[in-house]
Amino acid sequence: MKSSNMERNKSEKIPDMDFCRTEYGMYAPEVTSMAQIKQSDADSLAGVGVHVRGHERSGTMILRNTYTLCAQSESKGLELLPIAAALKKYEWLGDKYYFKAVPAELDEATKRCAGQKEPHGYFIRVQKGARVTLPCQAAFYMASENITQMVHNVVILEDDSELQLITGCVTQHDIKSGLHTAVEEQYIGKNARLTSTMVHGWGSDVVVYPRAGTIVEAGGRYESNYISLRPAGQIISNPQTWLNGKGASAKYLTIILGSPGSTIDIGGDVYLNADGATAELAHRGVCTGGKMHQKGMLIGNASCKAHVDCAGMLLNEGKGGFIESIPGIKAHHPDARLSHEASIGKIAPEQVEYLQSRGMEEREAISMLIRGFLGSDIEGLGTELDARIAEIAELAGHGEG
Amino acid sequence: MKKNTNSLEIRELCVQVDGKEILRNLNLAIPEGEVHALLGLNGSGKTSLMMVIMGFARYKVTSGQIFFEGKDITGLDITERAKLGIGIAEQRPPTIQGVKLKHILYYIVDKKFQQSDEFALMVKAAAMEKFLDRDINEGLSGGEIKRAELLQLLAMQPKFSMMDEPDSGVDLESLKLVGNLINMIFSRDSCRRINKKAGLMITHNGSILNYIQADKAHVMLEGQIGCSGNPHVILDTINKCGYEACARCMRRVAR
Ligand SMILES: Nc1ncnc2c1ncn2[C@@H]1O[C@H](COP(=O)(O)OP(=O)(O)OP(=O)(O)O)[C@@H](O)[C@H]1O
Ligand SMILES: [Mg+2]
Numbered sequence: 014m015k016s017s018n019m020e021r022n023k024s025e026k027i028p029d030m031d032f033c034r035t036e037y038g039m040y041a042p043e044v045t046s047m048a049q050i051k052q053s054d055a056d057s058l059a060g061v062g063v064h065v066r067g068h069e070r071s072g073t074m075i076l077r078n079t080y081t082l083c084a085q086s087e088s089k090g091l092e093l094l095p096i097a098a099a100l101k102k103y104e105w106l107g108d109k110y111y112f113k114a115v116p117a118e119l120d121e122a123t124k125r126c127a128g129q130k131e132p133h134g135y136f137i138r139v140q141k142g143a144r145v146t147l148p149c150q151a152a153f154y155m156a157s158e159n160i161t162q163m164v165h166n167v168v169i170l171e172d173d174s175e176l177q178l179i180t181g182c183v184t185q186h187d188i189k190s191g192l193h194t195a196v197e198e199q200y201i202g203k204n205a206r207l208t209s210t211m212v213h214g215w216g217s218d219v220v221v222y223p224r225a226g227t228i229v230e231a232g233g234r235y236e237s238n239y240i241s242l243r244p245a246g247q248i249i250s251n252p253q254t255w256l257n258g259k260g261a262s263a264k265y266l267t268i269i270l271g272s273p274g275s276t277i278d279i280g281g282d283v284y285l286n287a288d289g290a291t292a293e294l295a296h297r298g299v300c301t302g303g304k305m306h307q308k309g310m311l312i313g314n315a316s317c318k319a320h321v322d323c324a325g326m327l328l329n330e331g332k333g334g335f336i337e338s339i340p341g342i343k344a345h346h347p348d349a350r351l352s353h354e355a356s357i358g359k360i361a362p363e364q365v366e367y368l369q370s371r372g373m374e375e376r377e378a379i380s381m382l383i384r385g386f387l388g389s390d391i392e393g394l395g396t397e398l399d400a401r402i403a404e405i406a407e408l409a410g411h412g413e414g
Numbered sequence: 415m416k417k418n419t420n421s422l423e424i425r426e427l428c429v430q431v432d433g434k435e436i437l438r439n440l441n442l443a444i445p446e447g448e449v450h451a452l453l454g455l456n457g458s459g460k461t462s463l464m465m466v467i468m469g470f471a472r473y474k475v476t477s478g479q480i481f482f483e484g485k486d487i488t489g490l491d492i493t494e495r496a497k498l499g500i501g502i503a504e505q506r507p508p509t510i511q512g513v514k515l516k517h518i519l520y521y522i523v524d525k526k527f528q529q530s531d532e533f534a535l536m537v538k539a540a541a542m543e544k545f546l547d548r549d550i551n552e553g554l555s556g557g558e559i560k561r562a563e564l565l566q567l568l569a570m571q572p573k574f575s576m577m578d579e580p581d582s583g584v585d586l587e588s589l590k591l592v593g594n595l596i597n598m599i600f601s602r603d604s605c606r607r608i609n610k611k612a613g614l615m616i617t618h619n620g621s622i623l624n625y626i627q628a629d630k631a632h633v634m635l636e637g638q639i640g641c642s643g644n645p646h647v648i649l650d651t652i653n654k655c656g657y658e659a660c661a662r663c664m665r666r667v668a669r
Binding site for chain 2: 362
């Protein structure tokens with residue numbers, strides 16, 4: 014369980030982690046309950062898939078700045094607690110799970126997280142055999158300028174259980190800067206199934222360092238959809254997944270809508286350690302300026318099958334912007350079937366014209382093409398994603414002709 | 415009495431593609447309610463004419479004008495022309511990954527119509543029920559592409575429809591279906607002339623003319639309309655004597 018590919022392909026330098034910008038924990042919380050959440054903030058949260066009111070959810074956790082507004086399960090078989098409370102309640106959590114899928118001494122981000130007095134974040138456990146049908150939601154919400162959120166989340170799906178998790182990370186609309194680090198550890202038991210959808214909408218200068226580790230046992234499945242609607246100043250993330258049991262599987266879809274001035278580096282290492290393990294990694298990036306690195310590494314240690322696919326659409330390089338795609342595969346076993354592909358292109362003018370001949374305006378045509386490129390049906394995110402794509406299409410339309 | 419105006423009129427049109435002159439001083443008039451056929455050798459410029467009428471940027475008008483319902487549309491972009499009521503079923507439409515046939519159809523027709531029986535019947539008429547969820551033109555056979563194109567036209571109900579070889583590579587069975595679709599697009603089943611739509615159809619063998627009556631045919635020769643007249647007479651001549659006969663005839667006219 015060691016982070017793998019530090020030595021590989023450093024063709025574009027990724028900036029060093031930057032911890033100096035923000036202060037931590039200086040703020041007395043001005044909002045201390047769900048009822049106090051302002052409508053404008055509720056709207057921001059809804060924009061990343063988290064609904065404060067009027068939606069059926071199996072559980073809700075909201076961290077505002079560094080204050081946990083709520084952490085509550087509404088569903089049988091689902092346990093949802095603030096991580097600090099869970100550590101007190103369950104000794105085994107610290108012994109077997111806490112900082113076990115992500116090592117505390119991995120890097121500066123994890124070290125700082127491990128060093129804080131009381132961790133923030135959630136503990137989720139789905140009991141053996143429990144199929145939680147309604148989605149469980151969690152929000153990490155920055156409402157003040159220049160604060161630091163250091164989050165530690167642990168998700169445990171016991172054997173044969175099922176959970177759909179929506180995590181939204183967002184800054185209040187006028188907040189520009191901040192630091193968000195997250196340690197995310199996920200344990201997926203035998204034949205259990207975790208679908209995680211994470212939506213990010215950050216202020217333009219926020220720095221984000223997620224550190225994720227997921228362990229999947231026999232027959233288990235992990236599906237991750239990560240969508241960055243409004244990228245931060247910097248996001249560096251390289252989630253690690255270990256498919257340790259027979260027939261374990263993982264599927265990652267990463268969608269990044271870039272913007273000028275941002276640096277986004279998202280990888281994903283999947284270790285296929287058991288026979289019959291399968292993995293799919295797909296990156297979709299739309300660059301309108303800013304730097305975008307798409308990576309992914311599949312390591313085949315058994316008779317397994319996996320594919321990594323990076324696709325970028327470069328609409329506008331802006332000042333020194335780019336897309337770099339580095340899909341990687343590595344086999345240690347003769348029956349590992351691994352493949353990769355990568356492509357970067359622009360929007361084809363003849364496709365735009367074709368759609369225009371059906372009556373669409375140029376920007377509508379570009380929107381439809383971007384939507385198609387990203388994969389058209391992303392659940393629960395319709396209007397926000399459409400609005401953001403329309404914004405990008407507007408820019409792209411002006412860039413052309 | 416109502417004056418018989420032109421749906422489409424082209425005057426002295428010169429067109430270049432990638433710097434190469436493809437249409438030379440072309441003149442053409444299609445009156446309201448009339449459907450004309452366009453014949454001509456491979457490479458004579460038929461597709462280029464349709465593309466320039468639709469407004470595709472690659473086809474550059476160097477001189478001349480295009481009028482639609484009396485309005486000069488030479489300077490309009492594709493969207494504007496489509497909104498005025500011009501539509502095209504292309505010979506070689508692009509494939510677009512991730513964009514499904516239904517996405518385009520649902521753009522064209524509103525929510526209410528999408529759920530109507532009439533819409534379902536349209537899709538059925540084109541035998542495209544199974545293709546709504548397929549990426550546009552991705553992996554479609556030649557005949558399926560034609561049907562997908564015609565279905566989009568049918569949904570748009572343009573006042574002026576252009577079809578580029580709707581009958582090429584279509585089997586006999588499907589030809590009937592395609593003929594029916596085209597009749598629907600032109601509202602040819604209507605007895606009232608006023609409801610009838612106008613259009614232009616490119617065909618090589620004229621087989622589609624057994625299903626839909628064209629009012630007139632034109633022969634394209636080296637980027638010009640060489641000859642115009644009764645579709646059956648012209649087709650007959652070409653079948654018997656080949657396009658060379660048209661060329662000879664044209665040279666005579668020129669002299
Ligand atoms: N992009 C291009 N660059 C150069 N020449 C072109 C281009 N597009 C078309 N042409 C040329 O213009 C001429 C007319 O082409 P067009 O496609 O209009 O012919 P057509 O009459 O439709 O032929 P067909 O019956 O084979 O479909 C041809 O010689 C063709 O090679
Ligand atoms: Mg042609």
